[in-house]
Amino acid sequence: MSDLLIETLTCEYREHCLGTDVRRPRFSWITQSARRGVIQSAYRIQLTAGHDFEAPLWDTGQVISSNSVHIEYAGPELQPRTAYQFRVQVWDNNGIESDWSAPGQLETALYSSNAWQAKWITPDTSRIEADAHPAFLLRREFGLRSSSPVVSARVYSTAAGLYELYINGSKVSADLLTPGWTSYHHRQQYQTYDVTYLLHQDANAIGVMLGDGWYRGGLGFEGRNYMYGENRAVLIQLHIRHEDGTESVVISDADWRCCLAPILYSNIYHGETYDARLEQSGWMNPAFDDTQWVEAEQLDLSYDHLVAQENVPTRVTEVVKPIQYLLTPAGDHVLDMGQNMVGRIRLQVKAPAGTQIELRHAEVLDRDGNIYFGNLRPARQTVTYITKGEGTEAYAPYFTFQGFRYVKVEGFPGSEQGLPLDAFQGEVIHSDMASTGDFACSDERINQLQSNIRWGQRGNFVDVPTDCPQRDERLGWTGDAQVFIGTALFNYHGGPFFTKWLRDVKAEQHLDGGIPFVVPDIIGGASSAAWGDAAVICPWTIYQFYGDLRLLAEQYDSMKRWVDYIRVQGDNEFLWNTGFHFGDWLGLDAKENSYKGATPEDLIATAFYAHSTRLVRDTASILGNEEDARQYGELLENIVQSYRDEYMTPTGRVGVPTQTAHVLTLMFDLAEPLLQQRVAADLNDLIIQNDYHLTTGFVGTPYLCFALSGNGYHSTAVRLLMQDSYPGWLYSVSKGATTIWEHWDSIKEDGSFWSDDMNSFNHYSYGAVGEWMIRNIAGLDMVAPGFREVRIEPLFGANLLTHASAWHQTPYGKLESGWHVRGKEMEVSVSLPVNTTGRIILHGAKLDSLQEGGKAVAGREGITSAKETSSGVELIAGSGSYTFIYEYGDLFAESYTEKTRLNELLMDPHAREVVERHAPQLLTGATHNIVRTPSFREIRENGMFQMSPDILDAILEELSANPSSKENVEM
Template identity: 40%
Template structure:
């Protein structure tokens, strides 16, 4: 018999504790059993609520994202769900433990927007208050609240929850979201003071660049809420926001902004200046918030106290993070402590230039009279280092704590290997996702931007879907994307579209509208989001197609193209090697193909035929325009070949030729990365799929500038925006746009999970997986785990003697197709733990001896020979000089050091010859 079953309501349905923000929550359950190859053939779901228990029988293996099998939940309705499952071999399992469920969706919205009635300074927070009388025998109290801005509510001075930055950032006005909070425990019989602190947040922030910053939504925040009191006799009372509430702007928070930071004067604990709130009607009824809440998920202590050359005190927290500081301080009234934040140090001081106009300063003025503990409420910063000024007395680092803040998603995926730098790279990806998944998927959390760039999340969505249960988070954001999309289908650069860029449209960025919903379907089995977003997906493809001529090529429009190709000048990041029109038309093909597949899944045969035909015609046009007779691309760049192979544009014959050329280009570059946002997620797969996994491995494990591992060697603890956000001399890249926490280039982590460890989804929601590991040179082991709705999947390998041991763990009710190294055919296995030992790939010895007459490509293929050359050049030219020289060489099959003697500094050839002779 199965030893245990468990059931949980999926987060993408908006589950916060027992409260679900939908009337029809989807269900998933995972079965634990000792029986091998276990598969469910049926299940029973029980809903026990008012009126008794109901049981629904479900046939078949479905156990993930199962539609709610009962009547829709009523407002405030509560009950429990439990499940039992059946298999022919084991019979019925015991019932799972009951899971409490309570509906947090309200009927209608009877409250008004309330705000301060007077003219006020910019980013001046307010406090609202109302007295609430509670009769005896209160059964429940639910607070439904939203804001144009950010808020925290309290009852008698006690916060109603532990959430931060509520309600988050959405398409304000058209899609305001409310949270539901159970406040029953705070409202005993009697009169209570309900208070709300309200600040500008994203709503009343100025957005834009280069002196064009302006308010997009409004200059002052507003609040709206319904407090629903239900008594045991069945009566219901509502306390709503209206003109009877009082408001003041004389509270302790003097100012608060996303970019500027927060200023607090604790001496203003009991504010005056109360006036009646200004009330205005709610024209668009708020909708339930389904994205997970923002919370403090971790606390970090300083690892070092630094005295800068200028005499400042700086705390190093050892990790670039997103959040804020909490201080515990004791000093005279009126003393002001100032906290400045930065991601890196430059010349020993805080590197503030990358923040641009974001001052990122918090100030706290003490009330005096004893120890005080404080943290900002309504701002956040991206930082590793914090400068502390004005501290009374000697600073004890234990009195300052960094609070890590982000949307609170369940961690689902992990990766580890025998390579320390690679593991740190993966950890950097995790930290960048955490920092940039704060209400929306942002591009950077520190400077005057922090926007929901569509291209960034388009390339990163597969990685995000492995690392965390991000389905609900991304599904919610996609709703705003569809709202910001123009009526004819163009998609903005950022969502919410505070840059008013929707009408422009650009490849790879706008394709978030098609590729992110498709990713959520593939990775989570999220059919609901796919169906909801399908009209948006179609409109984007139709818009792209409208931008083409009769030749079906998308040409001559504005494009970000292969953004941040490392060869692009610092001030012109769109000047990539790959032709922008080639990249744009390739994305038209890719999105048309995905929409055709999505239509097939949704049962829309006509749409599937239409977009399948469009994709085929665009493919042929692309091949005619961009591929030469010999199989070369007219844009002879790594990204161009990666797109052709990765998107499936080329056929088998030309695919192999393009793979060979791609491998040649990577080798000629000395295994240094040469791709930007578009090519980076594709290149390792493109090499591997065309028989060049060895080249992909060298590209992956290279630690020279530019490479994935170069930032790790420079001490990075998050993914950088640029391959060289910090130069080798420790200075910050001179480009005006430089962030040290930017997840896009971390999309390589998906390759680590799927290919290096070998754990790849083969059916929606991981109902089936494909295990095809890569035992790369330079690695002795690699392993990935992923917790799907069915349970924990695992795939990994390690070298044992002359062989490789492969280990695969398959959770009940799923299957795995395993490609054992050296085997003639894959094997399909059911649930359980499986191991194989296979012969390892024979590592080629390569050239036996080396000299300055050895082809450069042979030297670069040998870690020993190249390492000797590198060390010799460092000794002669210094690290930066050696790096510059090695980066400028073309490591091809014909060139040699001797042939390039005239182009090299004097003495280099002799030094290299001695080093190679020693090898």
Template identity: 40%
Template sequence: MLAIKKIYMDYETAPVGVSHMPQFAWELVSDKKNVKQKSYELQIAKDADFTDLIYNSGKTESEESAHVYVQGTLENAKRYFVRVKAADGEEETLWSDTASFVTALAGANGEWEEGAPAWKAPFVSAETDDSYKNASKGTYVRGNFEIKKEVKEAYAFTTALGLYQFYLNGRKVGEDEMTPGWTSYRRHLLYQTYDVTEYLQKGINGAGAMLAPGWYKGVMGLTKARNNYGDQTAFTMEIVVRYTDGTTESICTDTSWTGCDSPVVFAEIYDGETYDANLEIPDWSKAETPSGSWKPVQLVFFDTEVMRAQYAAKVHVMDRIPAKRIFKTPAGDTVVDFAQNMAGRIEVTASGKPGDVIELHCFEVLDKDGNVYLDNLRAAKATMKYTFAKEGTVTWHPTFTYMGFQYALIVSYPGEPKAENFTACTLHSDMASTGKLECSNPLLNQLHHNFLWGLKSNFLDVPTDCPQRDERLGWTGDAQIFCRTATYLMNTYTFYKKWLRDLEVDQTPEGGVPHVVPNIEEGRTDGNWLLSQGPHSAAAWADAAIINPWTMYLMYGDKDILKRQYNSMKGWIDFMRAHAVDYIWNYKLQFGDWVALDAEEGSYFGATPNDLTCTAYYAYSTGLFVKMAKALGKDDVAAEYEELYSKIVKKFQDTFFDAEGNMTAQTQTAHIVALYFQLTPEKYIEKTVEGLKKLLAKENGHLVTGFVGTPYFCHALSQNHALKDAYDLLLKEDFPSWLYQVKKGATTIWEHWDGLKDDGSMWSADMNSFNHYAYGAIGEWMYRAMAGIEADPEQPGFKHAVLYPRIGGNLKYTEGNYHSIYGNVGVKWEVQGTQILLTVQIPVNTTAQIRLDQAKAVVKSDGLTFTKAADYMSAEAGSGTYHIVFEQ
């Protein structure tokens, strides 16, 4: 039976706030093999009955079930309904379940490109004097409006300078948290769209927002500056109401609104939140005139040309984790343990009387004696505090901050705290889960858990380095290193698309890419020893401008992201070209193989020379840019940069290999990048692999790599006939290794291989995060090699997959799944004596090449024809589930 399981619009199932006609895709399922779509019919309507169509493709002969583009006229602030049916030449599906999307505000001329909206509502602020500039308190703003007729539908468009929560008639609107997120506000501000039809009432309505400093004006960054983007929080709202009589009305913030201080007396990203219930104003956002010291708002100018609609990947509470225990430390402190390192907040319930206080300090780890360890938070206070106004029981959580923690120190609590009084609420961008991986080794399963939770802890609107200390910045290197792993784990398309926009607008006029995006450190680098040496354009960090779009193209098959980022990508390549000397690229501050273990004592910088790592990335990114230019049909550009690429590669080979084919830098990372980036002269590949293996043996089989070498280490081995060495490296359990952390009880990935030493002591508190996903990039190898789920660059997005599981590591079985835009790609292999039982799943409307690792003979082919290749036997397969048995 052929059926349509799911419809996607711009890779989301129900986007709200679409500022252009989205692209469409649908997931087909069938109980047959070799099924390909022959035709489809797609309809878009203004009503759920599809009587008022704005688009009808009719029966369209096409195999394409993703990246389907249509023409149609969209209205402002309107929900549209979508359905599709498809046929494979033998069967036709029923109409799919109805999906929908909601449009945002069109531009000034009614255009529906992804540009600035025609924004009418002013920003209003309760911060009306200078006393607020250096304050961290929260405020309310509110206003009333009248609904005189029966409402058909209504949509609110809201955003803020600072963090906000939006209320109508006493109810919080939506489930979003930490809105409007973190962007390069003066160049890029997101607004949110809400269906508020059910929130409105006939007669007088109340609207309002709670505001707090957040990333916009709070203390942020390595330089600990305040007011990085502005010194005044403000809120703006436009509600478009469509009445049953066909008329439309817009309701906006204006000078009739009033504001006052809120019960949030302190809120900062790093330091936490303090809430005084004595300052609560009952029914403050309802239509009735509330009590309190309300005053006229001040209008705040903001350039609305930089505003864009956010249609998905907004921050939500994603998990609720009950406390596992409450215990006393040897030092006598009372501590709550959630048994999982994470990012978010704690919801606490307590009974108290006026003046009683709940105060918790969040932290990650216990010291070697089992006591509270706060030093690695540096200056971050990570504190939540609530003061009772009256006798009773309350359930409270902070609203305008988040913490990275596994534990909480109970500083103050009325009564006897019990585990059931505390619930951890994780916060991260809402992204659908796409990847699963399990094997016979429980330590590897825990490692998978750990890098997944590293993602969940650090994808809070921006791909940050860590969620706990006074940093939490969008370091481009971390984001680049982990991008492929992240995209296996979750649908990161919208998340990265948003962040790459900030990367683009924060590039220097010459094309240089900041170390952190959003670039909160711009113009404020003198106070930091690191950034003062050069605030942008470090190899492997800035290359996120190239590698992240390439990864998205590879995983989703989407050319839109290449078009969007084209100028950014070209700008970065041209920056390197402008600053290269005879094709050797190096520039100001370079992080190199950051925190590699072969660094000199007391240094963060690994032993691999910057000339080598920089030029390797210069070549790698230029080569990827050539591929993307070709994908976009820019053949002249591709030819120009292909010539550049050839010259960089030749210079790399001439410079970093001697006459005997030895690498001039005898480090693991030098060999890794030369191999993985395909920069090694062909005649020296085997010698380079042997050189890498010798360097590995010199360390008793251990890695000593940092941020540059680690992500590609296992790939460099397994792709060059050294699979056993790759598995041996992965499966090391002593320091330094991935599984060392697991054996030490880690539930996330650490910043340092020895963040917690064998004797229980800590690496330097100055930079010792226990929730730092970068080294979790090993997940990419586990999906691509262990499970063998690989995208084909010639037919990206898993339109054609390469399923090549590499059998090894004394594993009895490995099962991996990746939910692509077409459906689930699945691989499971089991070892039974000398035979391998292989099960693969290929989605409808796609094909795959199945490779049998080191196969000597095929015992069961399930109708496929396998032929011998160098290290494997292979067969092309259409959609369906296949059960194969082969001898190894």
């Protein structure tokens, strides 16, 4: 057996791809090896219809390539509703051949709107009103047309509304809130389910429960109903194949029977009311008497916008038990779940028929210890269950979810003596994304912050990236999504999640190129800077994390149209100084009674204009569109120059003295390269002058620590992170937060609350700092898209932390980076997946004393290059696990001091001229963004600090001879 193993196969991001409309699906795999420095040299893929690989439908043969991610199918056209298997074999750089992998699964869906035989149906509107509050039940019995055993049964289903599907009494899957929320007029998902083993040889029954959901329930700030249509409806098509080759189809049509459900009311914001006395036992089973039910009615709804499921399904992913029962000062009976979560409560109760139990959900207690509902605004978040009085009953809501930590319980039997904790459990609900990363360090407050970031993401990734999961909003705000996407993708696998959402962004884009504030768009309003830029930033970030060139190409036209939209605004095509913008939303330097920070909206708008233009230019180049790359490159040069003329002084100062203005200038390469360090120094001064506190809002905060660490002020960034007084990331932690707050002081020092009108305690935007923690403190970063080449460069904890670590499941496997201060020694651990290489930078190390695995670095397996630089040791390594140890001492404090002095040196005009003459490449701007492309990081973060000693000596010698610069170089 080969020690080169194929561990994981995926097709279109999924390990079991059941039901896809992708005509040319892509295959990826992860390889394992116990040896170091392993690179794939060749691969072979086979695909077959059925189980026999002896005569495959597609066989690539041995392909000489190191590519193992997103290999596109190139065989004969795949057929709809067909199951395929595929397998992979690889060879490595040592000539070792792997065994064939275990087969992967791929099954196509319907492919075409013409394949739908089923009809959209709803209860007869003359018998049951379309706008009836209760949910609907729909059912159909059927028999099998052949006595031959069933070999395959697939149901293709969707709804105008939310649905749950049952066959012979069993729910067909664990999925919730299907078909999800999309821009229904443009695109609607349908699901594919394998129901082979649910069918009976004799009689069978299909049952559907149908609620309003996002489709027609009250949404938005005005709670308007019928956003997408007035009628709930389902579409069901069941294909059954028998061993003898016969096939039959069961469809939704006018022969179905319908009635009202025990769900008397259900709404995303307000909750659900369920009367168990109205249950009809066995309604989803065969032989049920439905003669009193009404006929179904066919609706003329479109099929053209139906697409096979793209996103991962929403499911219960964790069960949380309440940690305590509280009797509040107001006399309320309250459950404390111990965690601000999103989902539902499942209760068990034994009570007389007609007992009404009410659950009201909230996030926090007020300073008096009473449950606080004020920040919910009109959202009721109330679930009511009415018992049927038959033994122990269990219930959890079907078509709603709540954001909560605390639950006020009324009407539960015996609650006068307290609530029995074992009668309740919290079910955490979100899009079922795989966990792909985490961060930990020596400070438990920061670990709690990281936990809060992850819980905030889970709670707000319920089929769309929402802003909050508790009040009357829960909308797909574009600005929130783009500032958080980097952190989101480190934490959880977001490929399918964002693929689906970005297609809605593109579908909702206005004819003039503008981008709505929220997607799906139910509130109107569009084209704010930093919000609309999600159309560019998000596809680019997906490409960086997963190497997904297809999605980047698919979104390219939308990306261009957004930049082109900006260009025609106002009377200057190189500045964006017109229109409505949210600005630095909730910036702490805002004027009184304003939500917008002090940084001018036009500065922010022009900065993001430059950023998006740069990304469009780079995308054009990646896609091979050199003419576009040239045109957008010229546009970028003009925007940047206009920004400098408008917002910066000739000596390199930003004309607006706000933290956010400086952050954006640095992050988007808007300053003259020779003057960038002045901007960084000024930003650092603004932080220090504010006693190491931030004043940034939604726009500046995600980039703040990146701007500091990337320009020699990492210790300031770490101090900011560890600030536990207001405003700071750890302030909310000190107040007991278990998710990220919308405001830095959602709960004030005296225990009072920020205004009720906008005070979510689960709002992920400020959690964007998680990406910086992983990239800079733990030092885990990408160089090539998909983490094919990585950079491990811990900047450590500025003597405020003693250890930190991070891991991320890349498309190639698990990547890890960690460090630990042990006395005077630094230990750095690195693990690189097979088929990747890493550039490892160990600040403060000396090559002659650096050890790996207890031995000198020279000659160690997997390490192909090792050199000493002015700031430490730089290594190039192949796959494998490495442990480096070297003397720590006070080197890091000194290195930061030296870096700061050299930054100051560059502010001297003569110094800049000398540096430019000796090492001009160090002063050249380069493309970058929040994902941090390698060329930029090499120049800006290391730059002259990694130049060869002889060049550095030459620069310092020449500068020392100049009286005007002598002070600056005496160190």
